Amino acid sequence: MNAIEVTDLSKRYDQLEAVREVSFEVAAGEVFCLLGPNGAGKTTITEILEGYRSRSAGEVTVLGLDPAAGARELRERVGIVLQSCGVQDGLTVGELLEMYGRYHRQRRSADELIELVELEAKRDTRAAQLSGGQRRRLDLALALVGDPDLVFLDEPTTGFDPQARRHAWATIRALCGLGKTIFLTTHFMDEAQTLADRVAVMRAGQIIALGAPDELGGRDARPVEIRFELPDGWTLDELPEVAARQRSAEGRRVLIRTDQAVRATAQITAWALDHDVELAQFSVSQPTLEDVYLELTGEREPGERKQTEAARS
Amino acid sequence: MTTAPATLRRDLGLASWQALYEQRAFWRNRARAFFAFLMPIMFLVIFASIFGKQTIATRHGLPYNDFFVPGILAYGIIATTFFNIAVSTAILRDQGVLKRMQGTPLPRWSYVAGRIASSAITTLMMTALVLVIARLGYGVHVRGATLAGFIVALVLGSACFTTLGIGIVRFIDNADAAPAVLNVAILPLTFISGVWFSTDNQPAWLRHVAEVFPVHALADGLQYAFNPHTTGAGINGGDVLTLAIWLFVGVVLMIRFLRQPLGER
Numbered sequence: 001m002n003a004i005e006v007t008d009l010s011k012r013y014d015q016l017e018a019v020r021e022v023s024f025e026v027a028a029g030e031v032f033c034l035l036g037p038n039g040a041g042k043t044t045i046t047e048i049l050e051g052y053r054s055r056s057a058g059e060v061t062v063l064g065l066d067p068a069a070g071a072r073e074l075r076e077r078v079g080i081v082l083q084s085c086g087v088q089d090g091l092t093v094g095e096l097l098e099m100y101g102r103y104h105r106q107r108r109s110a111d112e113l114i115e116l117v118e119l120e121a122k123r124d125t126r127a128a129q130l131s132g133g134q135r136r137r138l139d140l141a142l143a144l145v146g147d148p149d150l151v152f153l154d155e156p157t158t159g160f161d162p163q164a165r166r167h168a169w170a171t172i173r174a175l176c177g178l179g180k181t182i183f184l185t186t187h188f189m190d191e192a193q194t195l196a197d198r199v200a201v202m203r204a205g206q207i208i209a210l211g212a213p214d215e216l217g218g219r220d221a222r223p224v225e226i227r228f229e230l231p232d233g234w235t236l237d238e239l240p241e242v243a244a245r246q247r248s249a250e251g252r253r254v255l256i257r258t259d260q261a262v263r264a265t266a267q268i269t270a271w272a273l274d275h276d277v278e279l280a281q282f283s284v285s286q287p288t289l290e291d292v293y294l295e296l297t298g299e300r301e302p303g304e305r306k307q308t309e310a311a312r313s
Numbered sequence: 314m315t316t317a318p319a320t321l322r323r324d325l326g327l328a329s330w331q332a333l334y335e336q337r338a339f340w341r342n343r344a345r346a347f348f349a350f351l352m353p354i355m356f357l358v359i360f361a362s363i364f365g366k367q368t369i370a371t372r373h374g375l376p377y378n379d380f381f382v383p384g385i386l387a388y389g390i391i392a393t394t395f396f397n398i399a400v401s402t403a404i405l406r407d408q409g410v411l412k413r414m415q416g417t418p419l420p421r422w423s424y425v426a427g428r429i430a431s432s433a434i435t436t437l438m439m440t441a442l443v444l445v446i447a448r449l450g451y452g453v454h455v456r457g458a459t460l461a462g463f464i465v466a467l468v469l470g471s472a473c474f475t476t477l478g479i480g481i482v483r484f485i486d487n488a489d490a491a492p493a494v495l496n497v498a499i500l501p502l503t504f505i506s507g508v509w510f511s512t513d514n515q516p517a518w519l520r521h522v523a524e525v526f527p528v529h530a531l532a533d534g535l536q537y538a539f540n541p542h543t544t545g546a547g548i549n550g551g552d553v554l555t556l557a558i559w560l561f562v563g564v565v566l567m568i569r570f571l572r573q574p575l576g577e578r
Contacts, residue, residue: 050416075418082416086408090338099334102327103419126341146418 331427480566
């Protein structure tokens with residue numbers, strides 16, 4: 001049985017159509033990710049699935065139940081990390097896990113959860129004194145306290161520094177190892193790439209692409225990109241002919257998009273050796289999920305890259 | 314499958330646990346604990362010490378403290394129920410804690426019952442402390458004959474202001490504004506309702522305004538039970554009726570607040 005089934009889901013707020021006839025399903029044990037810019041409708045869908053919001057049209061089942069009915073049975077089996085959500089500030093990490101644990105018939109021990117999210121040193125610290133990252137880890141522990149079958153993570157690493165994010169990813173992957181179904185939303189490409197079995201890309205309330213991160217938008221079939229600096233004293237026309245879909249230069253930066261990566265690379269490097277020139281910043285790369293994503297969401301043309309990108313990665 | 318009585322027992326147990334956690338959180342927040350619990354005690358000591366020797370001519374020479382102790386007790390009950398629960402609920406709502414609670418299997422009624430029980434515990438502790446200080450410090454106490462009237466006013470008044478406290482959160486846009494809204498609602502009423510001083514000489518129209526509201530009913534009901542000249546069980550029918558009506562209003566407002574979905578505001 002699928003953990004989540006959504007058919008033709010729509011949500012309207014007065015004039016705004018936040019979600020338009022969205023359909024997808026999430027298999028049990030799968031990590032499913034909604035990826036999209038802010039305002040694309042990710043949180044609306046997530047909160048409908050969590051039972052916080054009503055839907056305008058369509059069918060939704062979560063673990064076989066309608067979340068709008070607000071059944072306690074469903075809340076026993078679902079763990080929720082909301083996007084930003086406070087906690088009783090005066091209580092300590094240990095007390096909070098104990099308190100929330102009592103609400104569930106089946107629960108995991110506070111010790112085990114504290115170890116999982118690595119808050120051992122903060123067990124007796126009040127929630128008010130935790131840092132943002134620690135607070136987020138506490139959120140995760142609290143979502144897992146009822147040993148849920150399905151976990152919703154709404155932008156779980158927003159505001160994390162890079163190290164904390166990698167940490168969180170490791171924790172989430174550990175959850176997959178326990179056989180949990182995970183429903184994740186994010187606007188970070190690398191997060192979707194690292195964690196998700198399948199990604200649904202959203203734009204303006206609709207899913208515009210759905211698939212495994214490696215195959216999304218036909219990514220595996222896309223041309224490989226070869227880049228380098230044109231050596232001094234040479235022009236683009238003097239380079240050898242290669243079978244390319246695109247060959248262009250922006251200043252001295254050359255971009256070649258080709259379906260025959262090995263052959264083209266060999267031709268270009270052989271030419272460089274023959275002429276005894278160095279090709280600065282030479283690279284061969286598959287389009288990243290980010291490239292595909294930005295193309296799909298209409299934020300960038302194929303092959304175009306931001307100047308800052310090399311510096312960023 | 315568990316049976317209905319077993320589920321009910323479990324949910325009552327959860328409400329009791331919740332009351333303990335709420336108590337713990339309440340006392341750890343020093344500022345709030347002072348405001349709700351110690352401030353009425355402070356006012357008691359200050360006013361009773363300054364005006365203790367005076368009497369009230371309009372009430373057959375009733376010593377001021379026999380009048381003031383139940384008055385400040387009414388204020389204390391309003392602080393530990395109405396103020397405390399409204400401010401903390403507005404904060405919990407704004408911080409998203411209520412939303413988080415809604416996502417757990419804890420039934421909403423268990424959570425609310427736990428919070429109400431916690432506020433009742435605080436109220437009882439404050440009441441006990443006021444009674445002890447009044448007795449030992451100022452020789453003021455409730456006679457056994459009018460104890461019933463005292464208990465009726467205390468219980469009915471607490472219930473009334475607790476439900477109103479939860480119900481009013483719907484009209485508080487954000488937690489920062491909560492103390493201001495609540496003070497505007499309550500402070501003027503305390504002055505015309507005989508909490509701090511006798512209002513027997515105030516114009517009739519102002520007295521009638523005061524008598525519509527539960528602040529007067531609670532203060533007057535307690536003062537009636539404390540008054541050594543009162544005969545009978547000390548139950549003031551008019552005050553009880555007013556409190557009962559406001560309790561009904563409070564319950565309606567509370568239910569409307571609790572039914573409101575927290576996902577889309």
